[in-house]
Amino acid sequence: MAASDDRPRRFPRSLYSVGSEPDPRYSLANERTFLAWISTGLGLLAAGVALDVLGNPIDAGLRHAAAVVLVSAGLxxxxxxxxxxxxxxxxxxxxxxxxxxxxxxxLGLAVAAAAVLVLIGLQP
Known part of the structure; x- marks a missing residue:
């Protein structure tokens, strides 16, 4: 068995087959950044759904548009x-x-656009 066969297979293979192993602390920090983006996506999805289904005093069309923008950003x-x-x-x-x-x-522009839609749609 060759030495390269002793290494565990990792996904994606196209990534792990190039270069050399970085300091594990950097790879773990990169993973935390990945998870922060995932968390951000979940928050955007939740905000979009909540905005659309809760009875907010916002014009229905603008509320729905802001919700679509937030859900799209969440995707x-x-x-x-x-x-x-x-x-x-x-x-x-x-x-x-x-x-x-x-x-x-x-993503930042989408959040800003959703905020503008909500502000415009607020009913006095």
Whole structure:
């Protein structure tokens, strides 16, 4: 049995087959960032659902639009989690600079847009 066969198989293989192992502390920090993005996505989904189903004094059309924006952002956050984790792990393995988050700006703009819709829709 070859030495490479002794290594445990890890997913995704395309990532773990390049470069060298980074300091485990950095990989664990990258994992925590992944989990923070997942948590953010869950929060956005919950906020969108709550906004749409609770009896808020907000114009129904604008409330629904804000909820759709929040739920859409909640769907995008896990994509950011995976892509960001993968790119950061690859950069660390190849000793390259860490990349910027891909979807941070669109997610921030979505939250701001939902807030504007809620503010406009507030009924006096």
């Amino acid at each position: 995008l956050a896990p994509v950011q989690a995976w892509v960001g984790w993968w790119w950061a792990e690859r950069a660390m393995r190849l000793r390259r600079p860490l990349p910027a988050p891909l979807f941070a700006l669109p």
